[in-house]
Amino acid sequence: MKKFQIEIVETLGNIVDIVAESEQEALLKAQEKYRNEEVVLYPDDFVETKFNIFDRDS
Template sequence: MTKKGDLNTYQIEIVETMSALVEVVAEDSETALLKAREMYRGEDIVLYPDDFIDTKFNTFGIK
């Protein structure tokens, strides 16, 4: 936190959580997870505003 006169400056982290269930065909759960990650990173799985679950705000002081 830094001071400017009588005021303090803070960093506020905003974290949005989104969630979607997708079906992946694989031999085991580890392979399914790897496939899902690849699909997500390759933008084959896209989360939309309707997939929104929660927003959290975290406060950090500036040194």
């Protein structure tokens, strides 16, 4: 028998409106809001699940 490691990755996503002068500024503002927990992702924001497999015997 071979041993495998399976990585399970769940992706959450939400679209937020940001007012800014440029895309870069909007991205920075969104990141700051996320870090400050002004934007929080919940299980209802589920987008997809991926399974990645790693062969441990290689």
